[in-house]
Amino acid sequence: MLSIPCPYCGPRDVTEFSYGGDGNVRPPTGPDAASEAAWSAYVYLRANPRGVHEELWQHSAGCRRWIRVTRNTLTHEMHGSAPARASAAAS
Amino acid sequence: MKYSLFSLARNALSHHERWPRAWRSPPPKQFYDVVIIGGGGHGLATAYYLARNHGITDVAVIEKGYIGGGNTGRNTTIIRSNYYLEPNAHFYEHSLKLWEGLSADLNYNVMFSQRGVVNLAHSYADLDNYSRRGNAMRLNGIDAELLTREEVSGMVPLLDCSSTARYPIMGGLLQRRGGTARHDAVAWGYARAADAGGVDIIEQCEVTGLRRDGNRIVSIETTRGVIRAKKIGLAVAGHSGHIAGMAGLRLPIETHVLQALVSEPVKPVLDTVVTSGAVHFYVSQSDKGELVLGGDLDMYNSYGQRSNLPPVEHAVQALLALFPSFSRLRMLRTWGGVMDMSMDGSPIIGKTPLDNLYLDCGWCYGGFKATPASGWCFAHTIANDQPHELNAAFTLDRYGLGKAIDEKGGGPYPWVH
Numbered sequence: 001m002l003s004i005p006c007p008y009c010g011p012r013d014v015t016e017f018s019y020g021g022d023g024n025v026r027p028p029t030g031p032d033a034a035s036e037a038a039w040s041a042y043v044y045l046r047a048n049p050r051g052v053h054e055e056l057w058q059h060s061a062g063c064r065r066w067i068r069v070t071r072n073t074l075t076h077e078m079h080g081s082a083p084a085r086a087s088a089a090a091s
Numbered sequence: 092m093k094y095s096l097f098s099l100a101r102n103a104l105s106h107h108e109r110w111p112r113a114w115r116s117p118p119p120k121q122f123y124d125v126v127i128i129g130g131g132g133h134g135l136a137t138a139y140y141l142a143r144n145h146g147i148t149d150v151a152v153i154e155k156g157y158i159g160g161g162n163t164g165r166n167t168t169i170i171r172s173n174y175y176l177e178p179n180a181h182f183y184e185h186s187l188k189l190w191e192g193l194s195a196d197l198n199y200n201v202m203f204s205q206r207g208v209v210n211l212a213h214s215y216a217d218l219d220n221y222s223r224r225g226n227a228m229r230l231n232g233i234d235a236e237l238l239t240r241e242e243v244s245g246m247v248p249l250l251d252c253s254s255t256a257r258y259p260i261m262g263g264l265l266q267r268r269g270g271t272a273r274h275d276a277v278a279w280g281y282a283r284a285a286d287a288g289g290v291d292i293i294e295q296c297e298v299t300g301l302r303r304d305g306n307r308i309v310s311i312e313t314t315r316g317v318i319r320a321k322k323i324g325l326a327v328a329g330h331s332g333h334i335a336g337m338a339g340l341r342l343p344i345e346t347h348v349l350q351a352l353v354s355e356p357v358k359p360v361l362d363t364v365v366t367s368g369a370v371h372f373y374v375s376q377s378d379k380g381e382l383v384l385g386g387d388l389d390m391y392n393s394y395g396q397r398s399n400l401p402p403v404e405h406a407v408q409a410l411l412a413l414f415p416s417f418s419r420l421r422m423l424r425t426w427g428g429v430m431d432m433s434m435d436g437s438p439i440i441g442k443t444p445l446d447n448l449y450l451d452c453g454w455c456y457g458g459f460k461a462t463p464a465s466g467w468c469f470a471h472t473i474a475n476d477q478p479h480e481l482n483a484a485f486t487l488d489r490y491g492l493g494k495a496i497d498e499k500g501g502g503p504y505p506w507v508h
Contacts, residue, residue: 040491
């Protein structure tokens, strides 16, 4: 069982969380001017790395906050977590 | 050597110690007309149909591990063609028809058993949905029968069809021509038949890089040296994103782990495949007597081909809710395989933005049953540089064009399909 380090609650079982997917997909800047290809890439294309992956989770059976977790998709090793909003603003 | 009653009798005389190898194990050549990356069922079937249907025999299948050691040997062996949407219905029905002649075609017993697949309806909404799907199937020439609760109970007597059942049984949708096959035999049968057609099957050969020059892949770097090819087909299931990334492509694919488990073997108790969409669970009994069951994904990106407790608990809870009498069975083993979950739950078989790279991926939960048709269509696509009519809709660029084939209407969240 994965243990996810919630920045608010500490390490908790994965069963308390809902998965939000790749944390590095962003809608195109300037949505009116963005090309269809840029929109399509945002909605459908994923890096899907075999290794370190930044992803969003919601602590849905806990504090209900969205968080950003850095995790290895091959070894499932956790590399840390942060509030989703703070790191989104920083990136 | 052709497998037959005579070859069996002849080898019995030598105590079965002189059977020849089923396929050669040649060292890789430096150049091939076609290299298929991935020695699972799909890659091997592609190589077989390239040789058989298109006369292309200068082909290598390169596999990082051993034949059938990936998802081909990890699935729950269910075969069906009970799809609603037209592209899926025609494609999977072609696959089912190929399954019906496969053992004879390959001269290898894949133990295809048309024991039927029952989808359980737990509500009136389920029944409405299944009658809609069954009618769509029948309009497409595919067999489907809507069952009442009494008919389901008659077919599957151990199922809890009582009025107090945790998941009430309201009826079901049956495809009698569906069933199971021996998954390893499918890999071995295609490998042997492809090898007999002149294909080189190269195991323990992992791709470490793809060298790209403009719009072409010029060479494949592997742990057994550099291989060049006119055309390259990618059939690596859960590793599609990883390998395509070596060519600089991003795919509408996420890789998720899916687990399955088997019980200790018992006498025959379940002679059909039982699935529940609402509970998200499926179970059948193998020829060895083990109950084979599975359910949900782990629901997060993973390349870890291993088991994890929460989905196993879910599958066992579902099993016991539906079949209370199995409560004393012990589970024998669990395992995981990594799925290429596409953004609409349907596969991708076709061309890529690169001129000589072709893609076969996005199989989600359903790759095993697709094996023959996937090989058939992928070989056609590679040989003719254009898709077969059966895979014309399964293009890589359909997502951006608003032509997603979303059987469930789940949207672009790969883990929900």
